[in-house]
Amino acid sequence: MKPIIFCDFDGTITATDNIVSLMEHFVPEESEKIAKDIIAQTISFKDGVSAMFELLSTHQKEEVIQYLLNTAVIREGFGEFVQYAHSHDIPFYIISGGVDFFIEPMIEKFGPFAGIYCNRADFSGQQIKLLYPNSCDEECAKYEVQGCGCCKPSVMRAVTQDNHFKIVIGDSISDFEAAKQADLVLARDHLIGRCEELQIPYKPFETFHDCLDVVKELIEK
The missing domain is CATH 3.40.50.1000 (HAD superfamily/HAD-like)
Structure with missing residues (x-):
């Protein structure tokens, strides 16, 4: 074999989980309930993560990227x-x-x-949208x-x-x-x-x- x-x-x-870290830094209160629903499997992983990223504006793109590159280990x-x-x-x-x-x-x-x-990110709109190829x-x-x-x-x-x-x-x-x-x-x-x-x-x-x-x-x- x-x-x-x-x-x-x-x-x-x-x-650490980069998505969790990102959400806790930028949108902690709004993302917390979504995260709990994902873990409880009351919503799908796909729907939950999509909802989380839609909390972020595409104007934050560079700030988001730099935060993750600076904090991820x-x-x-x-x-x-x-x-x-x-x-x-x-x-x-x-x-x-x-x-x-x-x-x-x-x-x-x-x-x-x-x-x-x-997954892939689409920054063409007002909010960050995830694509699932x-x-x-x-x-x-x-x-x-x-x-x-x-x-x-x-x-x-x-x-x-x-x-x-x-x-x-x-x-x-x-x-x-x-x-x-x-x-x-x-x-x-x-x-x-x-x-x-x-x-x-x-x-x-x-x-x-x-x-x-x-x-x-x-x-x-």
């Missing part, structure tokens, strides 16, 4: 982990419910990656799973082959469905509780040094 890595961005590659060991994947020809995909305008500049120096799948596929409809925004299981199905050993790395609600498809889950934060609830085997991590140890053991045993 050939390893293939699918890694979340916010709260996984970065030490890449999780320890990420560079070494990516280098190991490159040196062992392990495809490394980033799949995120985050947005292109902050993801791409933050990870540019670590690339290239096999693919970066995320990676929507759910027919398989999602079969299991009545919709509204992901950037649908991680659909991306996984599109790029994997039968001989791939799927490694999913994540932390939150947007990684739940991807974890169900994984052969190995590396989890932190909310994803740990969800894996335990669904009885999905996982390995916990805090840094990418932890992830590297697990993958090395898998590859080199």
Whole structure:
């Protein structure tokens, strides 16, 4: 089996969730209820994140970008982990419910990656509007799973082959469905509780040094 890595961005590659950080800084009161509804799954991730970004004016574009670039912290060991994947020809995909305008500049120096799948921002109107180029596929409809925004299981199905050993790395609600498809889950934060609830085997991590140890053991045993 050939390893293939699918890694979340916010709260996984970065030490904090950039969307949460952004909303708490610019529109804390208005976004709090939306965030609670997303976590409670009373609204879809897609609808919730769209509503959050619509709270922001496009006139704030440069301020928003600069804030995120100044405050985001890449999780320890990420560079070494990516280098190991490159040196062992392990495809490394980033799949995120985050947005292109902050993801791409933050990870540019670590690339290239096999693919970066995320949502995209439209700054042409009065409010920031999100576009969702990676929507759910027919398989999602079969299991009545919709509204992901950037649908991680659909991306996984599109790029994997039968001989791939799927490694999913994540932390939150947007990684739940991807974890169900994984052969190995590396989890932190909310994803740990969800894996335990669904009885999905996982390995916990805090840094990418932890992830590297697990993958090395898998590859080199």
